[in-house]
Amino acid sequence: MSAPSPSFVLxxxxxxxxxxxxxxxPSAIAAAAATVIDVAPSAQRQGEPTLFAIPASLRGVWxxxxxxxxxxxxxLESKGVSASFSSDGRHIVLxxxxxxxxxxxxxxxxxxxxxxxxxxxLTHFLSLPLQHPELVDKLSAWMxxxxxxxxxxxxxxxxxxxxxxxxxxxxxTPEAVEQATQLMQTxxxxxxxxxxxxxxxxKVGGLRLMTNAKEEKKNNWADMMEEDARKEPPPPxxxxxxxxxxxxxxxxxxxxVVEADGSGRFRAMCGKQHPDDLIRIYLCL
Amino acid sequence: MSVDLVRKxxxxxxxxxxxxxxxxxxxxxxxxSHRKHRGQGRLPVDASEILQLxxxxxxxxxxxxxxxxxxxxxxxxxxxxYGHEALVHLP
Numbered sequence: 001m002s003a004p005s006p007s008f009v010l011x012x013x014x015x016x017x018x019x020x021x022x023x024x025x026p027s028a029i030a031a032a033a034a035t036v037i038d039v040a041p042s043a044q045r046q047g048e049p050t051l052f053a054i055p056a057s058l059r060g061v062w063x064x065x066x067x068x069x070x071x072x073x074x075x076l077e078s079k080g081v082s083a084s085f086s087s088d089g090r091h092i093v094l095x096x097x098x099x100x101x102x103x104x105x106x107x108x109x110x111x112x113x114x115x116x117x118x119x120x121x122l123t124h125f126l127s128l129p130l131q132h133p134e135l136v137d138k139l140s141a142w143m144x145x146x147x148x149x150x151x152x153x154x155x156x157x158x159x160x161x162x163x164x165x166x167x168x169x170x171x172x173t174p175e176a177v178e179q180a181t182q183l184m185q186t187x188x189x190x191x192x193x194x195x196x197x198x199x200x201x202x203k204v205g206g207l208r209l210m211t212n213a214k215e216e217k218k219n220n221w222a223d224m225m226e227e228d229a230r231k232e233p234p235p236p237x238x239x240x241x242x243x244x245x246x247x248x249x250x251x252x253x254x255x256x257v258v259e260a261d262g263s264g265r266f267r268a269m270c271g272k273q274h275p276d277d278l279i280r281i282y283l284c285l
Numbered sequence: 286m287s288v289d290l291v292r293k294x295x296x297x298x299x300x301x302x303x304x305x306x307x308x309x310x311x312x313x314x315x316x317x318s319h320r321k322h323r324g325q326g327r328l329p330v331d332a333s334e335i336l337q338l339x340x341x342x343x344x345x346x347x348x349x350x351x352x353x354x355x356x357x358x359x360x361x362x363x364x365x366x367y368g369h370e371a372l373v374h375l376p
Binding site for chain 2: 055056057117118122123124125126127128129130131132134135138139142143146149150151152154155156157158160161162163164166167168169170171176177179180181183184185187188190191192194195197198199200201202203204205206207208209210245247248249250251252253254255256257258260266267268269270
């Protein structure tokens, strides 16, 4: 069974040097957090703290004395868990009276971090510019024709901004921007390898209507706490979105972009292609 | 060989939003969120004619030149494309 690429927060315990990746979907967090704390008892016996890695986008948001952090600190302290920041500001150092208390603290922080990240504005995105001069000219001409057929010009994308989006990011602190910028520099060689050092040619064409995806019902904190973290989390409930677009009531219309030689290199570089019924509207820019 | 390399690397560092949601590779040409005057909700467009007309329309084959870490806002680059923090040139 192949899982979709999850987003992670890193949780590390003092007992091991390897960070644990905790998936940030709330239902999956409980299970993963349990795995982390399962190794914690030895650390607890030695009086070693548990380290919670602060996601890059929350560094500076969760900081000593920050309002967002004091909201988190109070419930921790009420359970006898002490929490302080590592000197580099990248981890929260947790010490608790029991394994269960630390485990609960990690769950609280993991869940809160996920929620906080969801609220932050999207600032950046990973894009593949489709800006070959000939393509831009052809697209401009195509758009003139479409406008002549009654499509309102203000809903048309500017040809100079024609692109494929690979992902969206929320980089609200200078540290997060720096981390993402550095990552771009380090993945260059790997991208070359994945493309086998050959040009990546794509075919652009085939007009399609973007349809909505089904939304996962979000678990709340109370639901999560009730869940037995060791059990497989239940499948998320699916609720259809309102106002499903139809050709005559469209919101997003796009051209397909497919690899020209069918070698699979393009997909290996960008991401798994998913069936059309799973198309997600929020990736449309 | 790693599948979905770029997204994977960003997700690993907790930098990718919506990372566990599927990606559909596409190039948007119409988006009603670009409307300047937003009333109650987004006003849809009737695209039924053009969807039929251009279902097989091809623009041709083009080389991908780079991956950008693009900015949603702020000044565009000289060509009018989104400004960027960093970019990776492709072979």
